[in-house]
Amino acid sequence: MTATTAPLSFSGHSLDEATLLRLYEQLLRPRLIEEKMLKQLRGGVISKWFSGIGQEAISVGCTLALQPDEFVFTMHRNLGVFTSREVPLDRLFAQWQGKPGGFTKGRDRSFHFGSREYHIVGMISHLGPQLALAAGVALWHKMQGEPKVSLAFTGDGGTSEGDFHEALNIAAVWKLPVIFVIENNGYGLSTPVSEQYACDSLADRGVGYGMRSLSIDGNNVVEVFDTVRQLAAELRAHPEPVLIECRTFRVRGHEEASGVKYVPTELIEAWQDRDPVVRFAAYLHETGVLTAEFEATLTASIKSEIEAALARAADLPDVAADPDMELSDLYAAVPGLQTLPGEIRELRFIDAISDGLREAMRAYPDLVLMGQDIAEYGGVFKITEGFVEEFGIDRVRNTPLCESGVVGAALGYGIAGGKAMVEMQFGDFVSCGFNQIVNNLAKLHYRWGQNADVVIRLPVGGGVGAGPFHSQTMESWFTSVAGLKIVYPSTPEDAKSLLLAALADPNPVLYFEHKGLYRSLSGPVPQGFTPGELGKARIVKEGEALTILTYGAGVHWAMETVASLNHDIEIIDLRTLAPLDYAAIRQSVAKTSRVLVLHEASLTGGFGGELAAWIGEHCFELLDAPVRRLASLDTPVPFAAALEQQYLPKGRLEEAVLALLGY
Incomplete structure (x- = not known):
């Protein structure tokens, strides 16, 4: 990406002074926070930072253009989304420090989190998946008849991912009110955009999906705000997706440790001359909207806000490791259900x-x-x-x-x-x-x-x-x-x-x-x-000589085989593999003292290995023979009938049962 020589121009808008000052305040806040975080990074208070300095106009302009209850899907450098949504700074600082007062209880870092309260859904490290999530939220709005949009960010590198294309195609086919925003900042880590795509502009990609697309100056907060505000209003009334390429530049490293040695110095300097915060402040001074006194007061106020929030975050205790809490937070609570059975x-x-x-x-x-x-x-x-x-x-x-x-x-x-x-x-x-x-x-x-x-x-x-x-x-x-x-x-x-x-x-x-x-x-x-209960195994046939532990088609193979044998064999149908009914497994092992684990998937790496390991570890004293596994061959599933029958374990089941009984 080459630097544009055109200076930022904020003329031609119809925004009032209050809106302009609000835009400036929301631009300044993430900039001042970032400057403080870079110091905290050097001091070891936080461990990693993905800088959005120079790109604030995109996050701020997009977020302020939306309604507060419209979902935004963020990436690494979208601090301005969180601050524009007025997420408490002490919670943000606690999040970045891995403190319990953050949003993830120390389980994830930086911007890898979301909050339904603030209608923000954060990224995962795999670039691209958040775009389809935004399409799903837009589907909800459309089906509920709610005049709302969702907005998702991605980077120029992320547009090379298959998730980008799949999400845009779904949104276009279903005519969903979602705004896809590409922050084209010149580099995917160290890979320049010339090695990421061959089209003239990333906005060109929207044409292939039959959606409107445009390319705008991502350093111009007025242009971003006006563009997104207008498009959002149109999409609320007439749902359809839109693709916006915001041209900007990443003046710092992908993350601070990576540096910027691979970026030509003159390129960084050219884009620093187009700094969205500095240039917008200069424009406001020129037009008399912003005075030096007000700017100084505002800067001091934000810095004081930052320091106070940092102090509150510092007072929070460190995360205490608690395995019970970790496991209990794995799943959401399941509602109680009433079964209303009718005739059989x-x-x-x-x-x-x-x-x-x-x-x-x-x-x-x-x-x-x-x-x-x-x-x-x-x-x-x-x-x-x-x-x-x-x-x-x-x-x-x-x-x-x-x-x-x-x-x-x-x-x-x-x-x-x-x-x-x-x-x-x-x-x-x-x-x-x-x-x-x-x-x-x-x-x-x-x-x-x-x-x-x-x-x-x-x-x-x-x-x-x-x-x-x-x-x-x-x-x-x-x-x-x-x-x-x-x-x-x-x-x-x-x-x-x-x-x-x-x-x-x-x-x-x-x-x-x-x-x-x-x-x-x-x-x-x-x-x-008639809902059942997950996590409960079923005794298909009771017995005391041996347990066949299985599920799916294996249950029927076991029933057919056991019916042909004159032995007292128990068959357990697991029904759910997660959560697993360990109590039922142990109870059966205690009764029979012999276990054959049967499943259809190939043997090596199959779930039977986990079952056998658990029984060996937790029921060893109950066993009279080694746990045996029977599964399909370690090959792909073949097509021809004779080969497929050989592949599947059914034909070897009787032999395995008799061998284990005779151990």
């Missing part, structure tokens, strides 16, 4: 899932279903067939083919106040949404107390000749991620009741449903709103 009907597994979804849609008017082809087509498995006729196209939404963006939009919709269910067309495709699930959904409540009310349905499993990319069962990808709940039913009754429990739960739930059971398994299912 015989339903197929797939129909029980559909029935559960219908009951949830009736029980929760704000529940929205999202997925590829789930609307008029009813989904590839027809689970949502007929839903559009009953619930409408707004609540049963076809999505573009972009799993990460859809999960992010669902999360944003949940943050705004709704519930969302995302259907992965095949569970295998969840890999494309992995980052949103493990870094946003899973960590949100632990980090700053925000629940993530999203259920992701995953049609999984082999035995249907679908090959390597439509047959995986990937629960072990997620069981090691704290903050997720994981459900894996094996009966029609559980398929409905546990889905209702998942949708009632305000925490993120991954709901695994085995495709092989969809139309091959039927069973009794109570009608009505």
Whole structure:
């Protein structure tokens, strides 16, 4: 990026003196805070700092142009958003120092936090995911008929991420009232924009998504404020997304430790001549709006405010490590539910899932279903067939083919106040949404107390000749991620009741449903709103000679095998893998003293390894034989029937049971 030689011009506006002075005060406050934080960084009071000096006009202008209850999604250098929203400085300082008075109880740093009170959602380190969240909030506003917008920041480097493109595409297709703001500051860490994109302007990218886009001077607070204020007013009346490129420059390092040796000195000097705070102050002096006396008084007042807040933060105690508190804050509280069962009907597994979804849609008017082809087509498995006729196209939404963006939009919709269910067309495709699930959904409540009310349905499993990319069962990808709940039913009754429990739960739930059971398994299912309880295993068959610990299709393999053997074998269906019913596991081990852990996923790295390790560590004295695992081969899932049968553990189950019984 080359420096523009054009001086900042603040003429041609119609802002009154009070607004101009407010803009200046809000520009000055983050500048003075940053100057103090740089000293605190050198003094070791804080450990890291991402400077926004020289970029304040973007954060301040955008935030003041919005209504106070409109959500803003921030990045590293958006201190001006927090100060313009009047977030208490002592809480900000406590946050940056890792004190309990901050927003994350010392669990995250700098600007990696949010606050529903101030309608701010902070970033995660993976650039780009916050954009889809802003689209989700905008979806909430549009569906509620609220004349509001959301606004999300990203950097020039972040526009290279797939999340940028997915979010813009979703917002454009759904015509959502969201403003995407690119802070084009010349560098992604040390990578110049010439190595980030080949178009003339990042605003050009909006054209490809059919959205309005424009490029403005990001150092001109009046231009930023006027532009965003006008666009926000238009979008409130006529929802659609807009892309704004704000041209600016990062005059300090990506973070202070990285320095700026890679930046030509003359480039920094040229942009320092366009300093948004200094130049706006000069303009206000020239026009008589700002006097030297008022400026000195204001500066002294802000500095005094900073020092007083720092003193209050310093008086706060350091964080005390408490494992019980850490674990208790992992999930949001689950509401009590009343089960209203009706008559019993015989339903197929797939129909029980559909029935559960219908009951949830009736029980929760704000529940929205999202997925590829789930609307008029009813989904590839027809689970949502007929839903559009009953619930409408707004609540049963076809999505573009972009799993990460859809999960992010669902999360944003949940943050705004709704519930969302995302259907992965095949569970295998969840890999494309992995980052949103493990870094946003899973960590949100632990980090700053925000629940993530999203259920992701995953049609999984082999035995249907679908090959390597439509047959995986990937629960072990997620069981090691704290903050997720994981459900894996094996009966029609559980398929409905546990889905209702998942949708009632305000925490993120991954709901695994085995495709092989969809139309091959039927069973009794109570009608009505019948949520079960997550975290409770089920005794499928009682016995005393050996325990088969399993879930999903493994339950039926175990039942079939045990029926052919003349042995007293207990079968435990875990049903949920997180939270896990350790008490039921131990109780069964105490009764049988032998355990075979059975699952469909490949052996190495499978969830069975965790189960076997826990039993060995906590139930060793109860065992008469080593815990044995039986799982699929350590290969991808093959296509040909003979190869797939060999891959799956079902054919080896009887041998494994007899070997363990004879140990």
